[in-house]
Amino acid sequence: MAENFFIDTxxxxxxxxxxxxxxxxxxxxxAYTSHIPGAVHSTWHEYSDPxxxxxxxxxxxxGRIEQxxxxxxxxxxxxxxxxxNPFDNWGDEGRMFWMLTFLGHSSxxxxxGGWVKWTAEQRxxxxxxxxxxxxxFTVTANPELIVNKDGLKKLLKGPHPDTIILDARSVEExxxxxxxxxxxxxxxxxxxxxxxxxxxQPDATVKPPEQVREIFEDHGLRDNQEIMTxxxxxxxxxxxxxxxxxVGFPRVKVYPGSWWEWSRDFAAPAExxxxxxxxxxxxxxxxxx
Numbered sequence: 001m002a003e004n005f006f007i008d009t010x011x012x013x014x015x016x017x018x019x020x021x022x023x024x025x026x027x028x029x030x031a032y033t034s035h036i037p038g039a040v041h042s043t044w045h046e047y048s049d050p051x052x053x054x055x056x057x058x059x060x061x062x063g064r065i066e067q068x069x070x071x072x073x074x075x076x077x078x079x080x081x082x083x084x085n086p087f088d089n090w091g092d093e094g095r096m097f098w099m100l101t102f103l104g105h106s107s108x109x110x111x112x113g114g115w116v117k118w119t120a121e122q123r124x125x126x127x128x129x130x131x132x133x134x135x136x137f138t139v140t141a142n143p144e145l146i147v148n149k150d151g152l153k154k155l156l157k158g159p160h161p162d163t164i165i166l167d168a169r170s171v172e173e174x175x176x177x178x179x180x181x182x183x184x185x186x187x188x189x190x191x192x193x194x195x196x197x198x199x200x201q202p203d204a205t206v207k208p209p210e211q212v213r214e215i216f217e218d219h220g221l222r223d224n225q226e227i228m229t230x231x232x233x234x235x236x237x238x239x240x241x242x243x244x245x246x247v248g249f250p251r252v253k254v255y256p257g258s259w260w261e262w263s264r265d266f267a268a269p270a271e272x273x274x275x276x277x278x279x280x281x282x283x284x285x286x287x288x289x
Contacts (some may be wrong), residue, residue, distance in 0.1 A: 005110060007109045008111075009117050013123055016124075017080075021081065022074050024096060025039040025085050025115075026089075027085070036123075036126070038126070039130060040072045042068070042072055042096070043092065044092055045097065046255065048093075052238065052261070055233050058146075069100075070134050070137055073134070075137055079107045079109045080109070081121055082111065083110070091196050091235050095235045097223065097241055098236070104141065104142060116204035120236070146254060153268055156189060158257050163227075166193075166194040168237045168239070171193060173185075174273070175274075184263040186263075188230065188270065193228075194240065203211050206243070216244065223248065225251070228253045232260055238255075
């Protein structure tokens with residue numbers, strides 16, 4: 001059932017030093033001062049549209065993205081492995097995975113457990129920044145893996161029983177918690193909420209595929225549906241994209257602009273769930289009292 005989306009730490013350790021292996025560290029620049037040997041550094045922000053207010057919108061200049069990816073040493077034939085600290089990010093490794101897959105790279109995997117598991121096992125690390133040889137990767141975008149704001153607005157004009165909109169944010173954000181810097185709170189009408197952080201085990205590895213699959217199926221997701229994921233800026237949404245594909249859901253798209261973009265368009269409909277927000281807010285207050 002599970003596609004080969006992840007690589008374990010032992011397998012990566014055995015392949016360190018291979019010329020056709022590109023390891024990408026997608027943590028913050030400060031964290032990269034210690035990294036897996038040979039890993040280059042790049043974050044999803046570097047591929048955002050520089051002219052868009054919404055940070056998650058992908059740069060429409062695919063040639064510029066292609067040059068950035070080549071500068072990481074990525075070739076058409078490279079095996080790419082992405083890692084992060086799964087407990088200290090928003091699913092950033094998923095965003096890079098989705099983007100490379102959307103852009104047509106055929107061999108991309110995520111390090112299961114990431115930096116957390118790698119260091120817990122006391123595996124080798126380096127401190128010097130890596131400056132790779134320019135790669136030859138050529139971008140070929142796959143429109144079946146992305147949806148934009150206009151596409152979602154069009155979908156919402158009528159019933160869409162065969163298309164599920166999945167909100168990967170927290171319950172509070174989905175219900176309508178006000179967030180600084182955003183003009184509106186709430187969610188896209190008809191969206192279901194499956195928070196992105198429900199899928200990890202205590203050692204930072206992903207839960208077994210049958211458990212991941214069960215979470216999605218418990219929310220009514222089925223193989224014959226098209227699933228469109230979003231969050232705040234397309235990062236948590238891309239992580240959930242990876243998990244959906246990992247357990248066999250065949251038709252999944254990411255809305256990279258997500259709520260950052262949607263909330264700024266007052267012609268884009270939005271809903272709140274006041275009862276849900278009241279309930280989760282009271283639960284949080286009871287826990288802290």
